[in-house]
Amino acid sequence: MPAALPSRFSPVVLALVVAACALVASGCRTAPDPADRPNVILIMADDMGQGDPSAYNDSSKIPTPHIDRLADEGIRFTDAHTPSSVCTPTRYGLLTGRYAWRTALKRGVLWGYSPALIDTQRTTIASLLNEQGYATAAVGKWHLGLGTEDSTDYSRPFQPSPVDYGFDMFFGIPASLDMEPYVYVDGDRVVQAPTDRVGRSEHRRQGGGGFWRAGPAAPGFAHVDVMPRTTDRAVDFINRQAAAAADRPFFLYLPFSAPHTPWLPTAPYADTSGAGYYGDFVAQVDGAVGRVLDALDQRGVAENTLVIFTSDNGAHWPEADIDAWGHDANNGWRGQKADIWEGGHRVPFVARWPGHVPPGAVSDETICLTDMMATLAAIVGADLDRDEGEDSYNVLPAMLQQPYDTPIREATVHHALDGMFAIRQGPWKLIEGRGSGGFTAPQRREVGPDEPAGQLYHLGRDPQETENLYDEHPEIVERLRTLLAAYREQGHSRPLP
Numbered sequence: 001m002p003a004a005l006p007s008r009f010s011p012v013v014l015a016l017v018v019a020a021c022a023l024v025a026s027g028c029r030t031a032p033d034p035a036d037r038p039n040v041i042l043i044m045a046d047d048m049g050q051g052d053p054s055a056y057n058d059s060s061k062i063p064t065p066h067i068d069r070l071a072d073e074g075i076r077f078t079d080a081h082t083p084s085s086v087c088t089p090t091r092y093g094l095l096t097g098r099y100a101w102r103t104a105l106k107r108g109v110l111w112g113y114s115p116a117l118i119d120t121q122r123t124t125i126a127s128l129l130n131e132q133g134y135a136t137a138a139v140g141k142w143h144l145g146l147g148t149e150d151s152t153d154y155s156r157p158f159q160p161s162p163v164d165y166g167f168d169m170f171f172g173i174p175a176s177l178d179m180e181p182y183v184y185v186d187g188d189r190v191v192q193a194p195t196d197r198v199g200r201s202e203h204r205r206q207g208g209g210g211f212w213r214a215g216p217a218a219p220g221f222a223h224v225d226v227m228p229r230t231t232d233r234a235v236d237f238i239n240r241q242a243a244a245a246a247d248r249p250f251f252l253y254l255p256f257s258a259p260h261t262p263w264l265p266t267a268p269y270a271d272t273s274g275a276g277y278y279g280d281f282v283a284q285v286d287g288a289v290g291r292v293l294d295a296l297d298q299r300g301v302a303e304n305t306l307v308i309f310t311s312d313n314g315a316h317w318p319e320a321d322i323d324a325w326g327h328d329a330n331n332g333w334r335g336q337k338a339d340i341w342e343g344g345h346r347v348p349f350v351a352r353w354p355g356h357v358p359p360g361a362v363s364d365e366t367i368c369l370t371d372m373m374a375t376l377a378a379i380v381g382a383d384l385d386r387d388e389g390e391d392s393y394n395v396l397p398a399m400l401q402q403p404y405d406t407p408i409r410e411a412t413v414h415h416a417l418d419g420m421f422a423i424r425q426g427p428w429k430l431i432e433g434r435g436s437g438g439f440t441a442p443q444r445r446e447v448g449p450d451e452p453a454g455q456l457y458h459l460g461r462d463p464q465e466t467e468n469l470y471d472e473h474p475e476i477v478e479r480l481r482t483l484l485a486a487y488r489e490q491g492h493s494r495p496l497p
């Protein structure tokens, strides 16, 4: 039974809760009947920070009416984390419910010619929902590798490709939009092979036109078209599913390629924010979210659709940008994309499901994007086996604001660009090393003989991670270190059946 009430409730209390629900039906959320399965749309921005949407940051310089609408009509999580502070490992964790550092990828990200990272035998959120009868699609940025060869061969179909992981269809780009080759992929093959070349484009910060690397490209490929074109395909999928198969739910995984570089805002979003090209590009992502919500409204399926909006890591927004624009893309959290500090992986996470998620709710529950596997399984009434979603917790009770035992997660592991780890439990966060592990200098700090070897912060009293308590609390360091070691050795962090 999905989202069962916690065991601490006695039968008498349960009976009272049930009776109260019957009396105050509109005010008491119930677990969904698996026969009444919602459509699911999981939108993930690329490199958007928690301080970008106004729903999280009153002082945001960026108009985000559509993300804010989702927050108004649904729930906003304040302590949601990506399993990594960079793209590929977060995507692996989201789709499989398993930390990517358990694979061969111990640091960094994949590239446009990297082989596939996910084992085709592994359950993904798409294969799980597909087996439950969902029509499934992925549209946007893949960035999980294609094929098995050391350097992907773009002249023939990929094996495996995104459609080997439970998606009925895929349309989008292979990796980040600043990584060659610049092509569209449709299902298991390119739309047009990368037979041309494009030159390098410099970053906007250096006065350039966006930032992308030089390399092979399909004839006529234009980076600026990717956001509108992928959004068109997402809307097409919604329209088609809503029209053709009213009795068949759908799942749309929509990993946008923005606001990651190249920053390429177009009309009507250019010059609409107070945070430059980046802010305008965030506004464009928000506009794309609006197109998705409009499609749901126009097709009359919004009521039976769970829409989740999140990001794959924090914003790439150093202090110099905060100062230059007066906009704090990471909402005051320390650091930025790629870092082990909160700015690297604490992201926006909003969920709307009319009639189930109470509107305007806010949750401080610690959740991780790996939790989508167990949460979606609970929604459709499926059980996970021992080799599925090893790092996934069902956070549906928090999403629905039902009574539940908090915390849901025993602890949460964070992972930075250079492979640095942290583990968070309650207010305590242990970082295995000194430095950011990511883009903020120094990435790794030399540790002297009398200095603490790691970082220990109390996020309750010190949310900005300024006071290292590593030497003051050796017993907490030891407890968290032991737990992290156990998670590594046993191959899972959720309790297995």
Ligand SMILES: [Ca+2]
Pocket (backbone or CB within 6 Å): 046, 047, 086, 087, 260, 312, 313
């Ligand atoms: Ca990213």
